[in-house]
Amino acid sequence: MAFLPRELLALMAVLGVVQLICGYSYRNCIEDQWSNRKSFHCTRRYVGKMSNMTQDLPVTAVNLSISHCNVSQLDNSLSHLQNLQHLSISLCNLKIISGNAFRSLSQLKSLILSFNELSELKPLLFEDLQSLNSLLLAHNKLQALPEEIFLNTSSLQTLNMDTNVLNNFANVVRSVSHLMNLTALDLSFNHFTSLSHSSASLPRSLTKLSLKGNNLLTLGCQATLFNYVKLLDLSNNARLTAMAFKGVDLSHLKFLSLKLTKVDILTFLNISNVSRVHVDFSGTGLKNKTQIEKLCELLRKKHSIMKSLKLDDNGIKSTSFTLHYCPTITKALHLSQNKLQTVKCLDFLDGQEKITEFYAEHNRLLSLSSCKNRSKPALTKLKKLSYRYNRILSVKANAFHLTPNIKVLQLNINNIAFLDHHALKGLKQLQELRLDNNLLTDLFKDTFANTCKLKILNLRNNRVSVIFNGTFYCLKKLTTLDLGGNKITHFQAAGFDGLTKLSKLYLDGNNLKTIKTSFYYAFQDTLKVLDLSRNKIRFLTKDKSSPFMNFSKLTDLKVASQRPYGLTLLPPTLFRGLHSLKSLYLGNNRITHIPCDAFDDLTGLHFLTLDNCCVGGVNLHPGVFKNLRNLTKLILENVGLQNFTKEVFGNLTQLRILQANHNTMQSIPLDALESLVKLQYLDIRNVSLSCTCKNSFLQNYTLHNPDLQVVYLYNLQCPEDNSKTFFNFNTEVCFIDLGEHLFFCTAAVIFLFTVTPLLHVKLYWKVKYGYFVFRAWFSEQWSRIRDKEENCKYDAFISYNSVDEEWVMDYLVPNLEGNKSPFKLCLHHRDFELGRDIVDNIVNAVYSSRKTICVVSRSFLCSEWCSLEIQLASYRLFDEHRDVLLLVFLEPISERQLSSYHRMRKVMLKKTYLQWPGPDTTNFLQARELFWSQLRRAIRAGNRLETEDEAQEHYAAQDHQTEENQTSDESCYLQP
Template identity: 30%
Template sequence: MACNHLTYLSKHIFQGLNNLLSLQLDRNRISSITNSSFESCSKLQILDLSNNRLNKLEIIRHILQHTPGLHELDIQNNTFMYFNSPEISNRSLALNSLDISHNPLKSFRLTSDIFPKLTTLNLYNCSQKDMIWDVQNKSFLQHVSKLYLGGGHMSLESLRAVLQTVNSSLTSLTLNDESEALSPLITVACRIPTLTSLLLTKNRITAVPGDLLKSCGQLTYLGLSNNSISNVSGSSFTALQQLASLKMSQNNLTSVPTVISNLTKLKTLDLSHNNIRRLGCSDFAHLTQLTVLTLFSNLISKLEACFFQDLNALEILRLSNNRIHSLGKAFKNSLPNLKSLYLNSNKLTNIKHRTFKSLRSLTNLTLVSNQINILESGAFEGLINLKKLTLSQNQIDCGKQGIRQEVFSRLSHLTHLNMFDNKCQYDTDDTIPDPPFANLSSLQTLIIFTQHHRLKSNLPANFLKGLTNLSELKARNIRITSLKPEMFTHTPQLKSLEINSNNLVKLDPELFLPIQKLEQLFVSTTKLQSLDFLIHANLSKQAQQNAFSIINETVLKSLPALTYLDLQRNDFTCDCTNAWLLDFIENNAQTQVLEGHSYTCIFPANLKGSQLLDLDTRSCLESISFSFYVSTTCAVLAVLAGALSRHHLRRQVVYAYYLFRAFLFDAKRKNGRGACQYDAFVSYNVHDEGPWVLRQMLPVLEGEQGWKLCLHHRDFQPGKAIIDNITDAIYSSRKTICVISRRYLESEWCSREIQVASFRLFDERKDVLILVFLEEIPAQQLSSYHEMRRLLKRQTYLSWPRAAQHSRLFWHKLRLAPETSEGSGEENSLITGLEGP
């Protein structure tokens, strides 16, 4: 809940969140919190209230009373002026970390041991010059091991008092913005025998004198980042013989300080964000235990073979954001244990034969954002353990001199190749004599897409030859116009394919036959005019921003496992050719059609811009029926008789059929009757799903009142016949809630749901129906809906429009419905208080 405009927390605001562990309320405007706000948060462990407007300790007291297990509390950057233990708590707290930095404290008093488990305390920039530090017993903070001080607002005496309080347990100290009192404070701090880590950031140090750290021989970590250091005395680090980590980033160094080579136990060295222009052959001499060297964001332009000759233990080397134009022989005879090499954002133009010859342990090589246009044969020879190679944002032309089979020779362990934003363009989609990835049999991920608009291109039919284990291919926005049917015969393990943002107009249905394991297909923002290419597939689809006008029903019926279909931002023909799609969107219980109600028409002209779901399909159904009878008889009289019979008896036949199915189901159910699985099955039309069912009813009934509802898009069993799902849902629920609107009355499946529910009503003689009208429907408009009229004569109903000013009463009446008698033999009015039409 961070970064909002909250000004206070009301009573029981977190009610129901009994298992909440972490709560972020930072960067709001909270100045008031009620006593009971955190009553439900007994399991809370982390609470961030930083950057608010709190100023009373009693607020913190009430919070801590309700959160006995709180481990981390951050109240930095508020307006507290006093921090006194009697006002916070009279018992021991479980806090491990307390951040009260950036508060204008006048006093810090501990008169009792309320922080027996505190290990981290942040007091940076949290006091005034005359702040009183009053910790009556040093044992009150005996476990504090990490301390943050500085900001220039505490007197030297106060700072010394703080350090003396924790001088038996402190291991890590951060001193920021303390340029005036820095030297004496370092002397006091380094006399603490347990101190091993010292961070001196933002202290405006320009030079490191020889005696500054002379008493800090026990340090294993020293941070001097974000100062202005340009000069380091030759004796500055003489005493630091135990130092394992040194960080001097964001300074003004122009070369590697010579004193560093004497730190023989050093394991990590960070010299990033300086002005180092050149390296010397002795800069890292004797650093035989160094495992991480960071030199990114400097001005280094050249690498020599001797620079890294002694770094036999080095595992990570970061040289990004320099001006390196040539690698020379730097990696041909050194760094045998290097695992990750970062050369991003330099000025390399080509990778020559066996450039990385000695890096036999390398697993990750990154060459992003250089100017590479040539990869010589055997460029990566020697990298026998390389798993990830990133060549993105260069100028490599896959189709000309840039990539040949020999470039990636012997990379038998490579699993990830990223060539994003290069020039993978070919003039032909026929087979080529030298497919670039033929030697990469272990490759699992290949990325060749680009962000920039390119000219039309092709991919050769055997472009993917050799990639027998490829599972993910991203070929987005490379401007290809077609794909040959044999393209994926080389990648039988492919599971994810992105070919969106291309110039594809049509895809061959045979294209996906070789990749039966495909699970994700992204074809958005192309020019495809048909989904016929999916007819042999069985996967999850995303097909946004294409030019589909008519969707083939056979295509979707060939996808029995389809559960999610996204056709947003497409244009549709609104005539009988897409009539079946309306029924699919509204009534298919297995497949969710995302935002189906928003699909618009492009043809015919008089319907352009209108909603697809507004299409009147009744004439389409009549045309289909007429065609069926014409095709089965040549006698005009028989056609007319059949059409009349179907018109007059259709409802009765369908009703009888579903009554019979419900009767069979009920007879079977009575043999093994058990408790109902749901409180209610909700029967509704898809148009009312988002606006009312999910946004109005679901939060109240399930969220507030604890109902367990059965919703067809969520709870129907995939693969089962829809009518069986409906019957199971109704007989497994105590009630059936019918959410009635004009579109509900017109829906065939909604009609079937209410028919089955009606049979249960008459068969069991229980009041199992709850009718909720979302619209005022005049009685004359109900005249053609016989089933609904018959129910309204026996059932009282709820009207949402009439309850607009009495929503609480509406939900109260609805809540009472499942509590009414279900064993009565009468037809009673269970929901009273609102009249019928």
């Protein structure tokens, strides 16, 4: 783990305090990709208050969409978004909007409040919205509008109040009458029963008015109400009759819909001044031949030409009628949503050869019969023909013989199982053909033989299994071929011959198992989009071939969602040669291994998705993206990614969007993210980032990087504790300089290991003595000993080893406690108090005696208790400056043997000591007498230490005495 230097930590602390920088991740909203902090959407966020959702949005926000959020009240939580231009709050159960909710939003241009529970609006709610031009209030519960509600919204152009409970049309007119720029007003599906109103009128600018789905019984309006309206929709007013229009001026209308009303259309045309060619006759009950032909006669009386005739949803069952008596139709005829079972080669269009579009969608057509033998003139102007949403089973040969110039033919969403080899014969001008969503099983070589100008061919969702040789040979101008959703297993060798200009090929949802270059050679230089997703393509070995090697212009390739298990092995050469590829889709596979050189040739790639490629985790090797330096968007959602490293992602220097949600990585190294220098959008939702020190830098980076948006950063939970969040887990402990602490700890340990042996030798007994003194003090022995110090109980305490007890009892005690020397000695076996701690006895003995005589022998030196006794006595000698210690050596001991007893050697250097004369000593009887004489004199001496001069005089006296007794060879001697 790396740690920040102190200087950087200090700088970070300062920046954190003064808030010079801040991240731009949002608690409940997501910035739209590429929007540069201008567009945001907040979806399915249940936060209670609107302020909780919008408080952290920046003032740069221009577009804001809030939906599927349970927020019942809107307060002034938007006031800081003064640059907002487009606002949508829908599907939020909004019930109350405070009067100052839109204060300061003077830049707002569009406002959507649809699909809520609003029942009323404050009078001055839109007071500050001077720039508003679009307002949608559809699907609410509004009952009325305050008259001054739109007083300051003079720029309003579109107002939609569809599906409310408005019932007073006069109230609405008064509210909108001053909107001089209003062009569209939608009042559909309200509760209006009439259009009566006071002196106020609709704005002159209003051109589109929808009143469909109300309960209008009559209009009841002034004659001039619709003087400026161009498009009027009164459909779905089931009780509205023709007489309601009597006296109402409809002359300015360009479009009128009366669908699903009780209006008798023929009566209506006779009593109104509407321009008849501008009426939509859909859903007006014109079911039979008589009614239709009567309509044509009425239309023809005033108009010789009409643009379009709409007869949709009239329940027409046959085409036995003729439109010969209608005005000349120059554009479109609509017969959709009727009950037609046949169109009989469009016989009913006799006399209408100028029609360019014909729609017969949503009928009951069963077949298209041959028209070759018909004597009717051809409809040479017809360009678009649509039979969508019917029940057509078969299309016979020459079915379009009378419409040779069709450019767009729509036969999709039928049941066509049989398409005759010559069904499309004669359609030499055809450019777009829709045959998708049918039951076709075979395509033949001559099926498209005459459609040489075809550019778009859609055969999606049929049952084609084989593409035979030459099927598309004549389609040399075809640019888009959609064969998706079929059952294609293979193509014959020349199946795609002729497609020399094909740029888009969709083969998704078939049963292809391999990718063979030979199938695509015809268009390999022109193809730009190739969709092979949802097939059965698999690679069982590391195939070294490159099926796309010559696709020099391919920009989009989809190989996603292979069935049934998906791609598991990705050959390293699969994408060789795709230097122009911009988008690659590999999602929903089970790729377990991606070769490190798999993407080496994709130098122009901008978009790559590997989403849902999880079988225990995709193995991304270091350098796998090394050549994707132009990649801007990478999707790695749910791929089992465990490690996010610089070695893998470090070369993506142009990456702006990274979606890595639903993965298993517990940490993201900071250096890996910092290498993505242009990253703007990071989605790591549902990633279990651990709230530990290894992510402390990541936390700081995501919070304080002003260029990176981390989606819902503030909602990322700690996997260790769901009650804590990633963005604010405690990282203080992580910034301790562990190196410095380890140095000092290591130095201390080394110092202790080095010094402890020395201290043990030098101070062991002193420390131990201090401990024992403390014990004595604690048990009130110390004070007692000090009080009795000057009036000692014993003359000498004898410290000896049990091995030397015989000498003590036979020699020492008789010579010191006999008649010659009446000293009182302290012997441990005789004078120690029974039942008392031995340490306390030793301390008491030392401090209750004027002198301590240590009988030194080799056994004495090995005894711990003897060592304690001499240490206690030497402490009094050196630390209390009291001459209390006498050393008696029973046997010669070499300097080497005394080298480890530093305290004793120090005593020997400072004091004289006595050597017991052995039996081999010359004149040992005289020597022993001298020994006892000197010992008695030493015991009698005071406790005060002699000065150096006094000591020298004493030593000289000792030497003089020795000469007088002529014991130059005796063993008892004095040494400094």
